[in-house]
Every structure is written in structure tokens, then in C-alpha cells.
Amino acid sequence: AQSVAQPEDQVNVAEGNPLTVKCTYSVSGNPYLFWYVQYPNRGLQFLLKYITGDNLVKGSYGFEAEFNKSQTSFHLKKPSALVSDSALYFCAVRDPQAGGYNKLIFGAGTRLAVHP
């Protein structure tokens, strides 16, 4: 069965410091992995995705993520956090071998708090 785990409910970081939001996954085949961000009373905004190729994926707003197949992880990173990055972050997986076309399986979400 497909699943996604975000082990931290909340991550606190000081503005200007690097940030990491963790994600691990479990799928039967090669995964398609996504990161989304949600601001209060808003829908989900797409940040980046990994389909195949280079393990380091660059996305919107200076975010990047590294796909690690051996550790089944897809951690989201940013070199220098901004207060405006404070939001709820979701990791999601799609297993192409499981069918399901556009069915995304989401993690529980990690709340990122960036302090001035």
C-alpha cells in the first residue's frame, strides 16, 4: 500500500537559517513525489515534484528537495528561511504502478514556523 510519513508535526527555524521538512514514503514501485504548501484559508500551492532523473529537484520560492531512493525519503529544503515561509507543508506520493492516475496520497502535513 502507498503511504507518506511526515515525522514532524512542527518545525521551528530562525529567519535566515536553513530549513528542512522531512518526508518518507512507501510505494511498491518507483514513486512520483510532490511538495505542496498551504497558507491559512487557502488551497494547496505546488512547490516541486520528482518524477525521474536528477535526485535534486529545484522548485518555487527557492525551495528544493532531494530524492533518496535507498532511504525512501524526499526532504524539502531551503538554504535561508523567510518569515513568509511560515505555512503548512504537505508531501504527497503517486505510485504509477498502482494505477490510480491522478490519485495523490498525502502526508499529515508539517507546520513550519519561521521566527524573526
Added chain:
Amino acid sequence: KAGVTQTPRYLIKTRGQQVTLSCSPISGHRSVSWYQQTPGQGLQFLFEYFSETQRNKGNFPGRFSGRQFSNSRSEMNVSTLELGDSALYLCASSHVRDFLGTDTQYFGPGTRLTVL
């Protein structure tokens, strides 16, 4: 290009009633998916429509249904509302360039449904 739009944004209903939510996808997108977001269960896939056909369905009771029109606009309906149906309902649209699910899903702002 306009994003995904959802109407209404907020809705209050009482138990036993039914409700219809509407989603207009990004122009050119033919796939529309629906998700339910609650504090307890997180983000859960409801169903996906492509070319007016339901391609995939999540693990929800038959009270939840949907349809897609020839212009790709989609509606979802919930009949005999229960208190537990209170949630943010998110619609997402995407291209379908292949049938592996590599395309990004773009989300609307959601409809917040409150069942009293």
C-alpha cells in the same frame, strides 16, 4: 491564465440536507480531482474525472458523488449530510499528457462546508 476556481467558498448546511460544490479547472486541463481535508483525517482523495468519466474513486461512501461536464467543469454532491462531512473540499485540475500521472495537479482555494 486563471487558476482553479471553486464555488461557493463557504457553505453552511444542516444534517440530512444535500449539497453541490462546483469546480472550474484551469483552461485546457481535462482532469479534475476532488479531495477532502479535515483536521482528523488530513487530505483524502475522493475521486477523479477525465473526459466526463470517473477514472478513480477513493474510500468514501456512496453519499459522495460527482460528475464532469463536456467543458471539464466538475461538480461534487454530498447527500444526507452528516456532521463528519464538515471539511474543506479541494478541487485540483491537471493536464493529461500521459496516463502515468506525471502531470502536476493545481488546486483551487477550496469550499469550506460546515454541517450543523
